[in-house]
Amino acid sequence: MRPQHRGVPRAAALLAGAALLAGCGTGGGLKSTGPAPAAIGPARLWPELPPASAAPYDYGEGETAHIPGITVPGGDVRRLDPVAVVRAGLRARPDRSSGTDELPASTVRGINACRTAPHACPVLAPYYRDLTGDGRDELVLAIKLADRQLSVRVYMPEPSGLTRIMSTSDAVISVELAGRDLIMRAPSAITGYEYRTAWSWDSRQRAMLPTQDGILRMTPQPRPDRRKPPSARPSARPGELPSAAPTASPPTARPTAAPTAAPSAAVSAERR
Numbered sequence: 001m002r003p004q005h006r007g008v009p010r011a012a013a014l015l016a017g018a019a020l021l022a023g024c025g026t027g028g029g030l031k032s033t034g035p036a037p038a039a040i041g042p043a044r045l046w047p048e049l050p051p052a053s054a055a056p057y058d059y060g061e062g063e064t065a066h067i068p069g070i071t072v073p074g075g076d077v078r079r080l081d082p083v084a085v086v087r088a089g090l091r092a093r094p095d096r097s098s099g100t101d102e103l104p105a106s107t108v109r110g111i112n113a114c115r116t117a118p119h120a121c122p123v124l125a126p127y128y129r130d131l132t133g134d135g136r137d138e139l140v141l142a143i144k145l146a147d148r149q150l151s152v153r154v155y156m157p158e159p160s161g162l163t164r165i166m167s168t169s170d171a172v173i174s175v176e177l178a179g180r181d182l183i184m185r186a187p188s189a190i191t192g193y194e195y196r197t198a199w200s201w202d203s204r205q206r207a208m209l210p211t212q213d214g215i216l217r218m219t220p221q222p223r224p225d226r227r228k229p230p231s232a233r234p235s236a237r238p239g240e241l242p243s244a245a246p247t248a249s250p251p252t253a254r255p256t257a258a259p260t261a262a263p264s265a266a267v268s269a270e271r272r
Contacts, residue, residue: 060101062207065092065164072157077139080162082126083114085155086143089164101167107145131180131208132156132201138165140182145169152184154199154208166199166208182208194218 067088073079090108094101103111107122114121122144128137131154139155139162152175154166166182173185173194186195198212 059210060168061209062202062205063094063096063101063167064207065089065094065101065167066160067092067155067162067164070162072162075136075157075159077137077155077157077162078128080139082139082141083111083121083123085139085162086111086123086141086153089153092164094164101164103143103151104146107143111143127177129177129180131182132165132203133180140177142175147171150175152182154182165201165206168199168210170197181211188215190215192218 067085068091069088070080070085089101090103090111092101110117110120110122114123124142124144127140129140130136131138131140136157138157141153141155143151143153145151149169149171151167151169152172153164156163156165168184170184170186173187176183176185178198180201182199184197184199186197188194193215196212196214196216197210199208200211201207202209202211
């Protein structure tokens with residue numbers, strides 16, 4: 001007689017399990033937040049205007065230059081003299097002249113006097129980071145200019161020597177390395193805001209391009225703990241061969257808004 005009653009407890013168990021599942025679904029299921037807003041596509045304004053064919057200014061993007069007289073032993077930019085690289089760059093012929101790589105005469109005199117007056121040398125200590133993704137570090141240099149401006153340059157080792165793949169100048173709050181991006185933060189005329197430009201390697205142009213540029217609300221920066229050593233250390237002195245490759249930490253505090261993919265006309269007009 002036992003085979004006649006085997007399905008009874010099994011059916012009861014299935015009913016109990018279904019009741020438990022129903023109870024769980026009612027307690028933690030998805031809830032509607034209301035109707036989703038309809039997507040609105042972009043509307044082109046003044047479509048009768050002809051598109052511009054040339055940029056109104058030259059930001060120096062995409063400009064490269066081979067640095068004459070500089071060889072890179074083993075493709076290791078750490079073995080280069082930063083001051084010698086900058087001095088050789090003064091004789092470089094860029095692939096196109098934008099004027100962004102020109103340095104004031106007073107800065108050039110300071111560069112030429114770096115050996116005799118190292119404490120007044122405008123060439124800052126170098127940093128190293130693989131910004132192109134080829135497995136080799138690039139050389140990141142900066143030159144102090146008047147009015148607290150900074151000229152930032154990036155050099156890429158190649159079999160033919162050394163190529164400058166980025167050169168720009170700006171009044172900066174800070175310069176940061178985040179992943180394979182070089183980020184420059186600059187003050188804005190609007191109180192409480194700053195400009196943030198991310199330069200990224202473009203394999204098609206074989207140059208660093210300003211891929212993200214925007215104006216963002218500033219966030220308070222945490223005060224550094226003087227008891228802890230900094231996580232990034234450049235070489236002790238410009239022109240001195242560093243014993244180890246320093247690494248730069250990503251920013252510890254980020255702006256509250258994400259940078260836009262391309263600068264707006266108002267932002268570009270104010271900056272330039």
